[in-house]
Every structure is written in C-alpha cells, then in structure tokens.
Amino acid sequence: MTGEAGTDAAAAGGRRAADAIVERLELRIVSGELPDRTALPPERALMAEFGASRTVIREAITALSSRGLIENRPRYRPIVRKPGFDSALGALGGIVGHLLGETEGVKALFDSRIFLERALVREAAMHARRADIQALREALAANEAAIPDSARFYATDVAFHAVLYEIPRNPIMPAIHRAYVAWLAVHWHRMLRSPERNRVNYQSHRTIFEAILERDPDAAEAALASHLNAAWEYVRVTFEPAVEPMGVGQMEAGQP
Amino acid sequence: MTGEAGTDAAAAGGRRAADAIVERLELRIVSGELPDRTALPPERALMAEFGASRTVIREAITALSSRGLIENRPRYRPIVRKPGFDSALGALGGIVGHLLGETEGVKALFDSRIFLERALVREAAMHARRADIQALREALAANEAAIPDSARFYATDVAFHAVLYEIPRNPIMPAIHRAYVAWLAVHWHRMLRSPERNRVNYQSHRTIFEAILERDPDAAEAALASHLNAAWEYVRVTFEPAVEPMGVGQMEAGQP
DNA sequence: GTCGCAGTTTTGATCGTACCAAACTGGCTG
DNA sequence: CAGCCAGTTTGGTACGATCAAAACTGCGAC
Incomplete structure (x- = not known):
C-alpha cells in the first residue's frame, strides 16, 4: 500500500x-x-x-x-x-487567515465578497419574494434605529447583508456570509466607527433596498458596489498597521 | 452562529x-x-x-x-x-465532501457554482479585455477540436470555464474553480459522455462566448445558466445510485 | 426522593522506548 | 562519471506507563 x-x-x-x-x-x-x-x-x-x-x-x-x-x-x-457548510467554511477561514496578514490576499478576499454580493443584490432585485422584501425592510428599519449605537449598528448591518444571502435559498450563501463576518469580526475592534459613518452606511443600505424594490438590478448592483468599495477603505486600514489616516477622524466601517 | x-x-x-x-x-x-x-x-x-x-x-x-x-x-x-487560496479551498473541498453523498448539499453546491458563473460571465461580458476575449476564443477552438475525444473534451471544457474565472483578476476565483473541478472530477468517471453530448456542450460554450463578444451580459448569463442547468442533470445521476436513466443512452456531462 | 459531596473508576494527554522500513547519504566499483 | 551497495537517518507504528481531569458511584443529609 x-x-x-x-x-x-x-x-x-x-x-x-x-x-x-x-x-x-x-x-x-x-x-x-x-x-x-x-x-x-x-x-x-x-x-x-x-x-x-x-x-x-x-x-x-x-x-x-x-x-x-x-x-x-x-x-x-x-x-x-x-x-455543514458552516463548519467547512469555518475551516476555510482558519486557513485563509494565514495569508491575510501579509499579502494582498485581504484585498482579494474582500473583492470576492463584493463580487458575490453584487450578484446577490442583482438576484434580489430580480427574484426577491414578498417575504424577502419584508425581511429587508425590517432589517433596514432596525439598522436605522441603531445608528446612534455603533455596536448595535454593526449587528444590524450584518443582519441586513445576511438577508441578501438568504434570498437565493441556497444554504451555502448564508454560510459564506458567516465566514466573511467571522473574518471581519477579528478586525472590527480596529475599525473606526461613528454615528456619522453609520448614517452613511445606512443610506447606502437604503439605496440598495430601494433599487431592489424597484426591481432594478443594475442600480442595486451599482449601489452595493459603491457601498462596499467605500467600506473597503475602512477595512484596509486595519491591515496596514503603519498607516494612520489622520484625515479620517474617528469613523467606522460597518461593512458586514 | x-x-x-x-x-x-x-x-x-x-x-x-x-x-x-x-x-x-x-x-x-x-x-x-x-x-x-x-x-x-x-x-x-x-x-x-x-x-x-x-x-x-x-x-x-x-x-x-x-x-x-x-x-x-x-x-x-x-x-x-x-x-494559497488553492490549499484553503482544497481543504474546504475535503470537508464538504462529506456532506455530498447524503443530503442535497450536492445540489446546493452545484447551484452555488451556477450562481457564481452567472456573475462571472456577466462580468466577462461587461469588462473582458482583449486578452480575455482571445483566451476565450482559443479555449473555444480547442474545445471544438476535442469533440470526438471525450477525455480531451472534458479537459478543454474545464479550460474554457477556467478562462471565465480568470477574468475578474482575483486569485480566489481560479482557486474556486479548481475546487469545483476537483470535486466533480471524483464523479466524472460515472458521468455519461458521448460526442453528441460534447457537441451540445460546445454549442453552449459558443453561445456564451458570442454573448460576451457582443457585450450582452443578460444573454451571456442566460446562456450560461441554461448550459449549467442542463449539465446538472448529468451530474445529478452520479449522486443517485439507484436511478438508471435508461432513456439517456450513453452520454456525458462535460460541465466543468 | 433528591441533592450534594467524597472516593473510585474511566479515560484522554503525554511520555519514553523500541522496532521496522523507507528514504537519504556517502563511498566504492566498474 | 554512472551505477550500485551498505550504513545512517528518519518517519510510521507499536507497547507500556504515568498523570490529571472527567465521569461515575455510593453514601449520607435534608
């Protein structure tokens, strides 16, 4: 043998x-x-x-x-x-974790998320059911209510995006989302956060939601890409130890 | 969680x-x-x-x-x-392998691939560069030439799809593709294959390519969805041991 | 009867030693 | 210098022993 x-x-x-x-x-x-x-x-x-x-x-x-x-x-x-897919993707996260701190694997991973969510909002705009719309509406409302509280805002932010991953009715999608969230959670404490930033993010969510409501995939995709690309700026700094973005003040990237 | x-x-x-x-x-x-x-x-x-x-x-x-x-x-x-992302996704494949044989995790996984590739061809239709188009053209030609030889057809089929994963210029994408391929490779020997089926698949690839050429994301997405949904039928049987699809004759699913 | 606690047993974690076989190394031979 | 061969290294497996924590048991108190 x-x-x-x-x-x-x-x-x-x-x-x-x-x-x-x-x-x-x-x-x-x-x-x-x-x-x-x-x-x-x-x-x-x-x-x-x-x-x-x-x-x-x-x-x-x-x-x-x-x-x-x-x-x-x-x-x-x-x-x-x-x-389940959760544990599988959890293991993946553990392994991927090694190539994060050094290379631009971080960027690649974040880009993959943008790429996936672009497809997700497009899917949502085209095929979201009544229940999905309702779930989005509720998540959005919770998100708005949590603007003053950054910790709660982060949670509702995650929840809003989670709804998007639920829409394709594929159990892998939420698992992927949880993997992304788990990854980002490690760095969350280093992200700058503020009610102002929360409000910006909420507005982005709202724009996405409205595009989905109007069944406009292109607008939804564009809004989401804009949202997450902006969020990336706030994630990136947590991976660049030396850089101190003085102009940014104290803000936050609530980009789950 | x-x-x-x-x-x-x-x-x-x-x-x-x-x-x-x-x-x-x-x-x-x-x-x-x-x-x-x-x-x-x-x-x-x-x-x-x-x-x-x-x-x-x-x-x-x-x-x-x-x-x-x-x-x-x-x-x-x-x-x-x-x-690299390869080894990470490879490990993922090892774990996911366990939930394949039993539940409809297989379907979920395949659907995730369809979902991703739909986004990929859309991306290709919108942002493919000259080099990408050329690579697609060459892969398509190789695919056509390999129609009589099912083994070679499978390889060129994989290669054609691989080009799609290269286009976003994100190293994760090809890694995901390799993970999918590795997963399917385990079951390839059980898939029915034939030159006729190869020809059908080649035509699907051609349709996708032409839609990309014409910069028509919707057409490209639709063509790809049709292509992979058809392929699924041939993948599915390899996971349903009892079913003997008598009417199908000896065909193949070259759906990399 | 149930609950809590001490003593006992089970069992995972670690260690040390030993043996084997395959891989590696270096020198010897043609 | 190529190729072969013996010695050494090193990973794979096994057996046995020890320790500490967990699981279990039984007894007594309420």
Missing part, C-alpha cells in the same frame, strides 16, 4: 495506517451508525476494535477532527459532528 | 500541548524563518527543541498539515507550504 491518492487536503502521496481507521470511522458517521452529537467510543475501545495502537487511533481522531467530522475538545470525549 | 464562532474547524474549548507547538511553528513559517518549500526539521529535533515527546510533535505536524501550512507525504519530511 505504497502508492495511493490521499484524500487529504495536502495531497498525500501514500497511505498510513490511520487512514484506514479514518475511513472506517467516516463510514460509521455518515451511515448514521454513530449519530450526530454522540460521543465517540473511548480510545482504548477503538484500539481494541480496529486492532491498532492508540497512537494510530489518536492520529485518526485528530484527522477526523481537522476534517470537521468530530469535535475534539481537550479533555473530553470526541463528539460526532456531521459537518 | 448559535453560541460561539470557533476559529478552528472544530471549535476547541481548551488547549493541548500540541497547540502551543502548532502556534510556534506557525509563527516560524509566516515569519519566513522556515521558508516556503523547505523541509521541516526532523521530528526528533523538534522534539528536543520544544521539549515535548514525539507524540505531541506528530500531533502538531498533522494539525499543521490539515491547516494547509505543511505538506505531509507519508514517508517524507514535511514540506513547508505557505497556503
């Missing part, structure tokens, strides 16, 4: 003993033999069951853990967790 | 000894002390260096590996690999 195509992320070239264990445990989990939320058998039991040493069992468990199939808190029994 | 947004794949609650090693090695890698492409020190050396047992060192190494920071082929020294 030397030459094999590893299923692992970092394309492995061979097959270790643990891989077989991983595979068998995988099967048990997806087959429902090990239901979600239940604890894995003790390591020593697995060891007897698979006829492998604990070394291998542990390796298999950590592998499963890193693949998101089990949750492995330090001193507790591993918990079976069927992965 | 119910209670907590764990940064890790499987939100850890505590801290094991290996975590510290992981962190320190991470630092060495991102700081450039361990340059890209170089091999990690031997396990025994790390063991002495960090004052930990090999068990812990190995656990740290597998953790790094699963996070994409090092490449860990079975009997070789681990290689430092600063992660």
